[in-house]
Amino acid sequence: MSASLSGGARAVARCDLLGSAPYSDMPGGLYRGYLTPAYWAACERLAAWMDDAGMQVRCDPAANCIGRYEGTIANAPALLIGSHIDSVRDGGRYDGPLGILLGIECVAALHRAGRRLPFPIEVIAFGDEEGSRFPAAMLTSRAVAGTLAAEALDMADAEGVALAALIDPVTYLDAARAPGTTLAYLEAHIEQGPLLEAEGLAVATVTGIAAQLRLQLTVTGMAGHAGTTTMPLRRDALAGAAEMILAVERIARDDASDLVATVGRIEALPGAANVIAGAVRCTIDIRSGDIERRDRAADAIVEAIAAIAEARGLQSVIEPVHDLPASPCDPALMNLMDAALAAAGQLPRRIVSGAGHDAMVMAALCPTAMLFVRCRGGISHNPAEHVDPADAEIALQGMLGFIDRLGATFEPA
Ligand SMILES: [Zn+2]
Numbered sequence: 001m002s003a004s005l006s007g008g009a010r011a012v013a014r015c016d017l018l019g020s021a022p023y024s025d026m027p028g029g030l031y032r033g034y035l036t037p038a039y040w041a042a043c044e045r046l047a048a049w050m051d052d053a054g055m056q057v058r059c060d061p062a063a064n065c066i067g068r069y070e071g072t073i074a075n076a077p078a079l080l081i082g083s084h085i086d087s088v089r090d091g092g093r094y095d096g097p098l099g100i101l102l103g104i105e106c107v108a109a110l111h112r113a114g115r116r117l118p119f120p121i122e123v124i125a126f127g128d129e130e131g132s133r134f135p136a137a138m139l140t141s142r143a144v145a146g147t148l149a150a151e152a153l154d155m156a157d158a159e160g161v162a163l164a165a166l167i168d169p170v171t172y173l174d175a176a177r178a179p180g181t182t183l184a185y186l187e188a189h190i191e192q193g194p195l196l197e198a199e200g201l202a203v204a205t206v207t208g209i210a211a212q213l214r215l216q217l218t219v220t221g222m223a224g225h226a227g228t229t230t231m232p233l234r235r236d237a238l239a240g241a242a243e244m245i246l247a248v249e250r251i252a253r254d255d256a257s258d259l260v261a262t263v264g265r266i267e268a269l270p271g272a273a274n275v276i277a278g279a280v281r282c283t284i285d286i287r288s289g290d291i292e293r294r295d296r297a298a299d300a301i302v303e304a305i306a307a308i309a310e311a312r313g314l315q316s317v318i319e320p321v322h323d324l325p326a327s328p329c330d331p332a333l334m335n336l337m338d339a340a341l342a343a344a345g346q347l348p349r350r351i352v353s354g355a356g357h358d359a360m361v362m363a364a365l366c367p368t369a370m371l372f373v374r375c376r377g378g379i380s381h382n383p384a385e386h387v388d389p390a391d392a393e394i395a396l397q398g399m400l401g402f403i404d405r406l407g408a409t410f411e412p413a
Pocket residue numbers: 084095096129189
């Protein structure tokens with residue numbers, strides 16, 4: 001790779017290199033599951049790049065690849081910079097790796113300049129964020145944050161390969177970082193949405209991960225013959241569910257905020273062309289950076305569904321599936337990031353992340369900061385995922401400015 005590339009362009013080029021064999025387990029596309037041959041190949045490649053950038057490299061008991069660049073003050077807590085190296089099946093090349101490669105570029109730039117911060121910097125490649133191999137997500141950041149339970153390791157992938165057969169479950173939780181040893185966690189990630197592109201911005205400061213509520217809706221009516229049941233006599237669960245789904249959409253639209261609500265899965269029973277649907281099951285996913293806003297919307301949705309059911313002579317039952325609180329980024333770190341981006345010539349912009357990231361797990365351990373990088377068309381979890389090298393360079397300058405500012409405000413214990 002040419003030495004004349006900017007750090008941002010080099011990070012993008014390295015994501016591209018990691019997008020195919022031997023760093024992918026899928027011919028003609030990218031799939032890198034946790035602890036697969038492609039996974040280990042990618043860790044080996046990252047370790048070599050970390051070494052080139054002046055870092056001491058280790059693999060922790062959860063198989064996270066970590067590079068450490070010492071600071072000037074002994075025993076100072078480390079700034080952790082990272083993201084995930086695993087991918088979804090037939091995924092994009094930048095979702096995860098970009099944040100790791102930009103972290104390596106931060107250290108490479110400091111190393112080239114012969115500079116050290118008061119605190120050490122560690123770049124971490126988390127092994128499992130997507131949960132695309134084992135039936136659990138964010139396994140490795142939960143291990144590092146110390147929030148993973150040993151029972152969670154007792155699982156197997158779709159082929160029946162036990163996690164414990166691939167990695168030592170006895171030492172796994174030793175990946176936890178001792179409280180007080182981590183100054184902050186910084187993650188750059190592609191936006192995975194269309195907002196930055198629509199606004200003509202390369203990057204934005206992330207305010208946090210949205211609170212998410214997942215509900216299961218069951219609508220029950222009366223199954224009947226599609227040819228003989230006259231329209232006034234019907235109690236059609238599917239037509240009722242359709243009206244309910246439109247109500248979900250309308251309530252979220254009318255809020256005109258960061259609130260989003262989605263019915264992404266629907267099942268009609270008995271599911272035959274000549275039978276009026278007697279029951280429908282569907283999911284409702286509601287998210288906002290503001291949990292009160294989310295819960296107000298959820299209340300409005302529940303009320304609207306009940307009214308529609310009543311008017312149509314249907315029964316509706318709503319059960320919670322999961323309820324994740326918002327994970328706000330640290331306000332002081334957000335200010336440092338805003339200042340760093342402004343110094344890099346960017347208009348200030350803050351956005352909430354509708355998607356989950358390792359940062360939300362790391363928030364249990366230390367203050368967190370996130371930076372979003374524009375991706376073309378907002379497309380992600382798709383081979384068409386694309387990041388402009390110039391945007392990655394702006395992100396890199398923002399991260400370096402953030403590190404400088406963190407260094408200037410650092411007070412040793
Ligand atoms: Zn990701």
